[in-house]
Amino acid sequence: AQSVAQPEDQVNVAEGNPLTVKCTYSVSGNPYLFWYVQYPNRGLQFLLKYITGDNLVKGSYGFEAEFNKSQTSFHLKKPSALVSDSALYFCAIYTGRRALTFGSGTRLQVQP
Amino acid sequence: DAGVIQSPRHEVTEMGQEVTLRCKPISGHDYLFWYRQTMMRGLELLIYFNNNVPIDDSGMPEDRFSAKMPNASFSTLKIQPSEPRDSAVYFCASSSNELGTGDNQPQHFGDGTRLSIL
Secondary structure, eight states: OOOEOOOOOOEEETTTTEEEEEEEESSOOOOEEEEEEEOOTSEEEEEEEEESSEEEEEEEGEEEEEEEEETTEEEESSSSOOOOEEEEEEEEEEETTTEEOOOEEEEEEEEO | OOEEEEEEEEEEEEEOOOOEEEEETTTTOOEEEEEEEEEETTTEEEEEEEEEEEEEEETTOSEEEEEEEEEEEEEEEEEESSOGGGOOEEEEEESSOSSSSSSOOSSSOOOOOOEEEE
């Protein structure tokens, strides 16, 4: 069965520094992978997706993610973090018939 | 587009009462999902519909929970009777029929209903 894992409950980074939020996946076949962000008291918002093609995917708000098949990873990255990036980030994998399975979430805290 | 609309945004009620959560999906979307989010269990898929028909309800925790989609623009999630352990944020999401093309997002989420059962 398809699944994703987010090994870090929280990531702390200083403003202006690069950030990485980790995600690994398990799937039989080719994965469809996604990142969503959740701000306080809001629903999940789509950031980016990997379906096929280039391993480096660019998304909203300056985020990007690198698909690595050999390491079964899909880490979310941003070259320079902003305080406003502080939020809860979810990795997700497509499990068929439009359904997604979400990871446990990683709380990103960007300190000024 | 107004996005996925959920009501109420907050609900506080006493144990044993019936609770009804409502969702209006994005017009034209033919998939609708109900999720529950808690600190302990994270984001769980409860049930989802395609063209108003339930496809998978294996995530519904027990018989106290039921969901309906009487038409393409409205769905309800009902808990009867409610219990304190049902306290959570409940999200509705909708999806068009193309994954990865056209509509960029696989699922669009509402802002949720925060449910507190006392």
